[in-house]
Amino acid sequence: MLPPMRKTAAFSLVEVTLALGVAAFCLLTVFALLPVALKTQQTSMQQTTANSIMSQILADLRADARLPPGQASKEGQSGFGLHGHWLQVYAPDTLYFTNEADMTGTLIVGSPPADAVFRATITYLFPPSASTSVASVIVSWPASGVPAGSVETFIAVNR
Numbered sequence: 001m002l003p004p005m006r007k008t009a010a011f012s013l014v015e016v017t018l019a020l021g022v023a024a025f026c027l028l029t030v031f032a033l034l035p036v037a038l039k040t041q042q043t044s045m046q047q048t049t050a051n052s053i054m055s056q057i058l059a060d061l062r063a064d065a066r067l068p069p070g071q072a073s074k075e076g077q078s079g080f081g082l083h084g085h086w087l088q089v090y091a092p093d094t095l096y097f098t099n100e101a102d103m104t105g106t107l108i109v110g111s112p113p114a115d116a117v118f119r120a121t122i123t124y125l126f127p128p129s130a131s132t133s134v135a136s137v138i139v140s141w142p143a144s145g146v147p148a149g150s151v152e153t154f155i156a157v158n159r
Helices: 013-063
Strands: 093-097 103-106 118-129 132-141 149-158
Touching: 013 093, 013 118, 013 132, 013 149
Parallel strands: none
Antiparallel strands: 093 103, 093 118, 118 132, 132 149
């Protein structure tokens, strides 16, 4: 009498090779997408920082209101020093900011400060009426050279 034949379950060499090929293709695809994901994340962080800078500038411009007689301005204690520039519509203000959205300097003849990443340009437009002033605010990055990205808005302030 012959002993019973046992069939052992196993993968063939061809099946293992095909499985490794499919896994390698999937891993290569995932690794190829990593640089795109990192660039998208970096752009998103810069956009978020630019929007934060934009909201700080808009808050400062809104705080720059006409005060009743006898009331002192608090502009020297906080803000970006934009108080009183509404009448100088021919000269835009340029401010520079770091990656942490901290102001690093204003435009002086020459290049921006070394630690500047963002450039904010505030252009004062002619007011549509005697009580309203309009400004265009553009925050772009990098601070020097051709901008890779920017955020722009207009603000109308009751004065």
